Amino acid sequence: MSHTDGYTRRQILTLAAGATAVLTFDPAFAATAPSKETGGKNMLTRAIPSSNEPLPIVGVGTYRGFDVAPADPAYKNLPSVLSALFEKGGTVIDSSPMYGRAEQTTGELLSIHKPRSPAFLATKVWTRGREEGIAQMEQSFKLLQTDRIDLMQIHNLLDWKTHLPTLRKWKEEGRIRYIGITHYTASAYDEVEAVLKAEPLDFLQINYALDDRGVEKRILPLCRERGVAVICNRPFGGGDLLARLKGKPLPGWAAQVGVTSWPQLALKFLLTHSAVTCVIPGTGNPRYMTENAGAGFGPMLTGAQREQLIDVVG
Template sequence: MTDSRLFTRRRLLTLAAGASAALAFDFAAAGVNPPSTAAPAISGNGNKGDRKMLTRNIPSSGEALPMIGVGTYRGFDVAPGSDEYKLLPKVLDELFAAGGTLIDSSPMYGRAEQSTGELLSIHEPRSPAFLATKVWTRGKQEGIAQMEDSFRLLQTERIDLMQIHNLLDWKTHLPTLRGWKEQGRIRYIGITHYTSSAYDEVEAVLKAEKLDFLQINYALDDRAVESRVLPLCRERGVAVICNRPFGGGGLLGRLRGQPLPGWAGEVQANSWAQLALKFLISHPAVTCAIPGTGNPRYMKENAAAAVGPLLTDAQRQQLIALVG
């Protein structure tokens, strides 16, 4: 290890002072790959009182993935030494201690990839993070250069999931991703989008290409994905990551002040945020939701949404009726 890297680690450890050093990791065993038309298997019994984060199998491999992760948009795009940056080690502590692993980033998120790489580098041994990022540019060589930069910023030799962001120049990037997957540099490949206006194109790509993941917008008040995209993902054996799980921010504001349903305690939900996330991960096509935050308290609250029983169809319909 070079002197400059040692200096970086010492500086980061100083910035992270006060963050807990002990992490409780939970590695769920990978299950058997289910048929594409069946709901991917869930690990954890989901019983009341169970404190273990639920996982759902990735259809293409059978690997179990914890059902709540974290998005790094805005929350991780902060300067080292700032008050916001000093909170981030604890955000990751809360994610990992709860049994979560997925950290989603992108080159378009400012400093987020670099912050993620710096923070993960201070954990000894290396954290169990499932690293997901994106390529978001045109041209083969430009895409390769951008993805190589992501490896450097994330300080890793392998990225778990590389996604073609917003389908930008996807036909050009997909052969590169497939080649890197064969080489073991990336483990899974996928596409992303965040608006219903793109669903026709998303569906066309899912039908034409074999992919491991789709990242798409889905929230209690943004359910257009339910009609065709989610059923198609189940049919094609594609894992689904939910972005914008709180509907862009307005959902929780509208629910704030309303009493929780009487059955909330039965599913171990103590807040509207937890119910909104449980609504998503209770859908059989959804593999993981990635609420973004740079706040340890919110991370802990969000992670707890994947603990205990999932929602019944009747409970999901009650929540839909509340938001209209």
Template sequence: MSDAHRPPPTRRDVLAAGLGAALLSGAAGHPPDRTPPPSTRPPASTPRTDPMLTRPIPKTGEALPVIGLGTWQTFDVGPDASERAPLKDVLRRFLDAGARLIDSSPMYGRAERVVGDVLASLGDTPRPFLATKVWTTGREAGLAQLETSVRDMGRGRMDLLQVHNLVDWRTHLPVLREWKAAGRVRYVGITHYARGAFDDLERLLRDEPLDFIQLPYSLAQRDAEKRLLPAAREHGVAVLVMQPFATGDLFRRVRGRPLPEWAAEFDCDSWAQFFLKFVLGHPAVNCPLPATSKPEHVADNLRAGFGRLPDEKTRARMARVLDT
């Protein structure tokens, strides 16, 4: 899942509430949240020459770039070239920046097929890390769904398969492990969007051999910090974060407010980066998955994966900004 479960205020909305059109960075519909002071923040259009930050997948040590891409709603489009052109630009910018992990699900309508089609149309690009899910009941239905996902999105390969929202996990987890043992997938995991499922997720972290867990976590929803993130770290399970913008609530809560000057201390020049760097500041997190169909937004999100990250003292200060 992604931050598009309900229509959030756009970054244009945040701008219109008081930041002013003069703050536009030249990308229509995407406001930077304050004017960078001279010599401290490069404009968003400036290419980064340093590599994107990575974190190791605990079970293997494989380095995974820290910004991923969700596809809920944003990639559920038809075959029309005008609908797919922005998505092609999104994926090109995403991969060119050094990012890799693209997450989808059969639940997301046509998103898996669109990802596969668009990646194929890009030609020779850096290899993405492809993740999707099984979202049905029963072994045979699950197998059929997995085969379709691997064909449509992965063109025969897949890096990570997850049980979506723990649906029939007792049936599907053994199948995913069979596929991993046979070399059909490299990693297996579980997901759930609801904080009410955190007890179940924690129990499975402790009782089942897992490579990944995907959960909601953001500056506005920090419940996972209490037990779930520490449990993932204790058991060596990589963490993917859905809803890093709290389904748009974070942009609503900072509407009309300038970005704090001290955000420059951790190389942050927009509210989107502020929210993503807070998530990445937790040592258990491998990769947040913001979803977008707008090239200018993915460019902004990607910049959160570069430069310094906030330490615990700074993260507490970031939380106070939101709480006040």
């Protein structure tokens, strides 16, 4: 099956976030225009469909990298990770109670960041039961040292029918700004699709990588149809993708799209899809954060360039 199955004509996509841009494109390979001009200093942004709020297209995931205590030597690198994110215009920091100490570490670092951080805080509820969910989310507020969380997500759809009413109530009250669901495996796509069709949501966080493109068939088109923002987790395919690409020469056109490394190119491949709002590669290394953020600058890929990368990974 080709990656353009289901699309028989070129369509018009209207993107609104401040100014409105109209692009004619093949939906499977569309490059979304920045939602506002940044003069090249800050990374591009995409509009969150439910609000038209511009969101920087590269963030950071805190799984493993932020699950460290202050006494751990790796902890001292984390303030520079956040500084690298913010200096490039990024804001999205994604965490979860599932990630050990990551929420607490994030809260500690943001509390001492000067100037005041522009973080877009995303975390998750990951437990069963209404009261248990409320208790866990209240704990997230404390650990993150905030009175408002930008995005609360139901992690891996665990007991989602129970948690969703609480999330909707808290959104109405202004405690959280957006609500969403997450998953990380193709075996859950049928359930993800059913929830997306049944419930109005602001965000879906889902696995998508150059070598893991299953969401292109139904999930991403559905998100575009339903007006749901998409955050890509596992954007390097769990790690083995970069190992397979290591040592291979970059395509000759890489510099034309502002790319100097395979990690940047792997991220830009995802960002070229019109349904993708943001990617969140995880790292505790400031150099990698700077490199990852670089994918948020410059032109997106053409359909031919995208197909060439698919051929590289086989």
